[in-house]
Amino acid sequence: MPLATSLAIFQSCKIIGVPKSTRCAILRDMAKVRKAERRPPLNKTHKLKRQDWAKKYLKTDFSKVLWTDEMRVSLDGPDGWARGWIGKGQGAPVRLRRQQDGGGVLVWAGIIKDELVGPFQVEDGVELNSQSYCQFLEDTFFKQWYRKKSASFQKNMIFMQDNAPTHASKYSTAWLARKGIKEEKLMTWPPCSPDLNPIENLWSIIKCEIYKEGKQYTSLNSVWEAVVANVGFKKLVETLDKRYDFPSRNHFSRVCLPALYDECRQGVLKDLANVKYFATTTDLWSSQTMEPNMSLTVHFIDADFNMETRCLQTSYFPEDHTGQNIAAGLRQAIAAWNLDEGKLICMTTDNARNVTLAAQLNGWMRLQCFGHRLHLAIGKLDMIYGCNY
Template identity: 25%
Template sequence: MGKTADLTTVQKMTIDTLKKEGKTQKVIAKEVGCSQSSVSKHINREAKGRKRCGRKESTSKRDKRALERIVKQNRFKNVGEIHKEWTVAGVSASRSTTHRRMQDMGFSCRIPCVKPLLNKRQRQKRLAWAQDKKDWTAAEWSKVMFSDESKFCISFGNQGSRVWRKTGEAQNPRCLKSSVKFPQSVMVWGAMSSAAVGPLCFLRSRVNAAVYQEVLEHFMLPAADQLYGGDDFIFQHDLAPAHSAKSTSTWFKDHGIPLLDWPAYSPDLNPIKNLWGIVKRKMRDARPNNAEELKATIKATWALITPEECNRLVDSMPRRIAAAIQAKGAATKY
């Protein structure tokens, strides 16, 4: 982006704001995402009071409002579909003009975030839970042991969508992405506190109430001793059938372990979900050939998790709760 005319309205407004804050042109260019010369030209143009030359825009403010309504009605349409609806509404503009106007409004085409579908009742329960926990302190959250299961696959299909290659290297093995029809995978159970992570458990079968209670007996209790010693703690797990079974509830009562009440479909409120993401990112360059090598890689990566990473994730709980309250129980960014 080397021309001032290529800057969008949002970028120009951002440049003006950062300039008033006293930021340098180099810093402004980095934050806005354009060249330093574009920033300099825009600032000089504004200082001299020069207006943009060229042909006047063919679309009016009314046309732009109509375009914004079309985009907001269904944000998953492509530019061609949006352009067609806009022209049907009586606006005479090319497809490229439609795209430019959308960019001027601040719209960008991005990969959507995937979140669980929440109905009204589930949102209300999430909101009620967040309001109940909004006054919890960092010391109270440090007493919670967060747990979860995660699936790890031997698959290199998501190692990046682009590759650097020369002409004629399309079939070069070093330039290919490998795909496996039925990749080997392992299911892992883990737990964490604000201080550290507990031991991992690799699940060999489908998790029912009986299997889950064995995991609790042989892995959760040792993790509690490791993370809390003889101190009291609160255990957290989601509402999976094996977790909410009557026999599992009885197991916790018999062992005198209190449970943290947890809203359904709330992975964004559980910091261990982000910990699994950290582990998978650290394994991005690993190339295990079978399930055993995959397990070894997971164990080695899990052992590299630092207390600082755990503490940072658990310390985010007040912010997660505040975000859930602000979203009125809907999904948050976490």
């Protein structure tokens, strides 16, 4: 009876009434507690295809193969990773229980010879299908890495991906072919063979580091930061290429993010340069750490009569939320984006008195937010009739 419980074993022998501690003590002399081994479900056809794969690539220069894969990292970590020894008399630490491990981040990366490609984060909320997978590769792998390589490198590189439906679909295969990755440049991969991909070792190193001692995370940004900043990952990068200077958190916050913001701001200013009339939406809200913020969004119709929307800013707003302060803050925000206040048609807000007063003080037409009013109406129906909508 492999993997049977001590109770089931004793009952099969028609022995009842024996305490669990005694049952386990007796069984330890003749058996061990083990988990079932996890392995791909290989049948005869799978094994033959693995042999064919090995024969086909027996003389391949694997230093020219780009091994790719995705990995999902959750806030709570994989099941069973929170176990460990504690001293006598010490209580077990409290561990949060959240649905779906608190959510997670999907990471894509590749390794080729002594170089690491990525890792790249799949945008939160994006469900990978054939179309979104190809777009993801275009925005990350091709734009940020592949196109910077020499023509000879691109000619000799072999692209490896597993047989996930998003990878092996006709759409993805045809899309990669248009990019020049086809035939011998796209590695044939045997089914049910994740153990053949060396990048699995990279995933193992990362997970061991970021979840050691049962660590949990509070946000998707923090777990992503752990992926790219943990010690094991740095050691791996140094092993692949010692010349690579790993950027710090301050480098991203003080250099990369401001540069991205400036680039995005210039693009928005260019879009707004020829706007004749515009409308805005604003709201005040607090973050999870109770920091007050004010958002401003602009809406306009471009030269091709398309409705366009740009979020201009979500800025820290520590001042008292009086009508006067809000009015001044909104005027400063509009002026900061070179918008002519006289071209403002109306501003959509909720029904808060301070925001209503701010619009009056600035002499702006105000439009009540339909979504906010609908939410209030549903809330009143629930209070009156006890209905859940």
